[in-house]
Amino acid sequence: MKLIKNVTVVSPDVYMPKASILVDGDIIIKVFAPGKETPFTSEVIDGEGLMAMPGFFDIHTHGTLGADVMHGEEEAIRKIAKGKISEGVTSFLPTTLTAPFEDLQKAMRAVADYAENRAYAKVPGVHIEGPYINENCAGAQNPAFIRLPNTQEIEALNNLYNISVVSLAVEKQGAMEFVHDMSKQGIMCSAAHTAATYHQLKSAKRNGLRHLTHYCNQMTPLHHREIGLVGAGIMESDLKLELICDKIHLSPEMIQLIFKVQDIDNLMLITDSMEASGLEDGRYDIGGLAVNVQEGVATLDSGNLAGSTLKFNVGLRNIYQLTGIPLEKLVKTTSYNQAKSLGMEGIGKIEAGYKADLVLLDNDFEVVQTYIDGELTYDAASIQEHQ
Numbered sequence: 001m002k003l004i005k006n007v008t009v010v011s012p013d014v015y016m017p018k019a020s021i022l023v024d025g026d027i028i029i030k031v032f033a034p035g036k037e038t039p040f041t042s043e044v045i046d047g048e049g050l051m052a053m054p055g056f057f058d059i060h061t062h063g064t065l066g067a068d069v070m071h072g073e074e075e076a077i078r079k080i081a082k083g084k085i086s087e088g089v090t091s092f093l094p095t096t097l098t099a100p101f102e103d104l105q106k107a108m109r110a111v112a113d114y115a116e117n118r119a120y121a122k123v124p125g126v127h128i129e130g131p132y133i134n135e136n137c138a139g140a141q142n143p144a145f146i147r148l149p150n151t152q153e154i155e156a157l158n159n160l161y162n163i164s165v166v167s168l169a170v171e172k173q174g175a176m177e178f179v180h181d182m183s184k185q186g187i188m189c190s191a192a193h194t195a196a197t198y199h200q201l202k203s204a205k206r207n208g209l210r211h212l213t214h215y216c217n218q219m220t221p222l223h224h225r226e227i228g229l230v231g232a233g234i235m236e237s238d239l240k241l242e243l244i245c246d247k248i249h250l251s252p253e254m255i256q257l258i259f260k261v262q263d264i265d266n267l268m269l270i271t272d273s274m275e276a277s278g279l280e281d282g283r284y285d286i287g288g289l290a291v292n293v294q295e296g297v298a299t300l301d302s303g304n305l306a307g308s309t310l311k312f313n314v315g316l317r318n319i320y321q322l323t324g325i326p327l328e329k330l331v332k333t334t335s336y337n338q339a340k341s342l343g344m345e346g347i348g349k350i351e352a353g354y355k356a357d358l359v360l361l362d363n364d365f366e367v368v369q370t371y372i373d374g375e376l377t378y379d380a381a382s383i384q385e386h387q
């Protein structure tokens, strides 16, 4: 057994300084309030001055450190999984791009291979973004491979590895039947790269859609005669919104507005990070399109944003600084809401019975240590020593 003591436990609706977390194997056994007697354990970690949070769950990431899910290699997924633990991410959904079926197959196999020999962050499923999107809202998705929603295609991919989310434009021909089919199979549909009207979104919701992909980006804006999908994200109480809180994809004021009007239970931080994340400015590639990264902002030659270089812990720091909402509320947006919406149990709380997937952060939200299934998998101090 392992005891992480003297930490400030930050978990949904819990803020407990000087607490201790008892871990047995991959499970949290008990959280001890300050002053309570803790049992003797073979291993004690003193987390003095640190916050302990449930490991982050990034449900939308294409890559980091030069690796992209669409490279279709186990090594690329491993590299992303390794990079992500330095951001405090203990689970992520490798996210694909608009691409030919064969390339999606390769990506699915790569994720399955990594999952079999997992060494770093967990991959509970895959997020399929595109290819069923609107040509006029493609953003950095390659328009050459856009097609109509196809249930058989997703079923074939789902046989290679578990698909958790499909992001699509709900105005596409056949989209409603597709959303209905996916929902029946327990796959979450999310509206993305879409020019749908509010009423089309309502229909998709009736068929089971519950997420809006990178809310506000590449979706119908708010207009006073047609509130669009941005309006839907404010209006509806049963939609969950993915948010890229890098202050670029959403301006600081928009982040403040969203946190003011929407219930915090409906907000989910994502990175939507691409391969240039964690690397220098320069020329990169996304799904066969050239990307220019300048001061951390990734754009196509057209000027469209092309994913982010955001680190998950920085997104959390941004919303904390912008909203001032107590951390025991904000922490819900980092894993608990995502896991709950996708029906994944044991993720998102520091509580007896939950998985010992934990991140220890300093007061500036820098990641100090990351634990997966109770094992130390990232340690900033030991990495510095080796440099």
Ligand SMILES: [Zn+2]
Pocket: 129, 139, 192, 193, 214
């Ligand atoms: Zn996108």
